[in-house]
Amino acid sequence: MSGATIVHHPLVQHKLTIMRDKATSTQGFRRLLREISLLLCYEVTRDLPVTQQTIETPICEMESPTLAGKKLVFASVLRAGNGLLEGMLDLVPSARVAHIGLYRDPKTLKPVEYYFKAPEDLNERLVIVVDPMLATANSAIAAVDKLKERGANNIRFLCLLAAPEGVAKFNEAHPDVPIFTASVDQKLNDHGYIVPGLGDAGDRMYGTK
Ligand code: URA
Numbered sequence: 471m472s473g474a475t476i477v478h479h480p481l482v483q484h485k486l487t488i489m490r491d492k493a494t495s496t497q498g499f500r501r502l503l504r505e506i507s508l509l510l511c512y513e514v515t516r517d518l519p520v521t522q523q524t525i526e527t528p529i530c531e532m533e534s535p536t537l538a539g540k541k542l543v544f545a546s547v548l549r550a551g552n553g554l555l556e557g558m559l560d561l562v563p564s565a566r567v568a569h570i571g572l573y574r575d576p577k578t579l580k581p582v583e584y585y586f587k588a589p590e591d592l593n594e595r596l597v598i599v600v601d602p603m604l605a606t607a608n609s610a611i612a613a614v615d616k617l618k619e620r621g622a623n624n625i626r627f628l629c630l631l632a633a634p635e636g637v638a639k640f641n642e643a644h645p646d647v648p649i650f651t652a653s654v655d656q657k658l659n660d661h662g663y664i665v666p667g668l669g670d671a672g673d674r675m676y677g678t679k
Contacts (some may be wrong), residue, residue: 476653545617548569581608
């Protein structure tokens with residue numbers, strides 16, 4: 471598996487355009503992120519296995535499909551991941567949640583973990599890692615490293631925007647983890663921002679800048 475699956479759905483692309491616009495308010499950005507995360511969640515779960523269950527409708531008995539296996543895990547990379555997480559939980563309310571906190575060491579520029587909490591049995595569940603921006607991919611790679619260390623072996627990565635450099639680096643580090651995104655943009659700039667991108671997703675979401 472290499473590259474990324476781009477979700478070309480017109481609603482996704484329309485909402486993304488409004489999110490990119492610097493004139494969009496914090497409130498608008500947050501609402502759109504929640505809406506777009508429902509659509510992205512729909513795509514990233516499109517091929518989940520189902521099993522047949524016998525139920526009784528008011529009319530008759532029938533065999534009907536339900537999701538097979540254990541509940542999903544959504545793993546949010548703090549803090550911006552939480553913006554995607556909320557909408558995903560609207561769509562899959564029974565999902566379990568992992569939180570992964572990473573900061574960038576100012577000297578080494580490498581991601582350092584400050585928080586990790588996840589369900590015990592990651593090895594038995596599909597884990598969908600969520601982080602809106604796949605830029606350098608350093609934190610995404612570190613988050614997946616950690617989840618694998620804790621036993622996860624069936625992982626997908628969902629973001630809103632990606633840089634080609636981040637996609638390539640992530641693919642190289644974790645070729646078994648497919649990436650889903652609404653767009654692969656032009657490039658990363660010298661400050662590690664995606665171009666044209668949408669700015670700092672966390673700041674735009676929480677109004678911190
Ligand atoms: N993180 C962001 O929030 N924005 C970028 O463009 C890159 C990383």
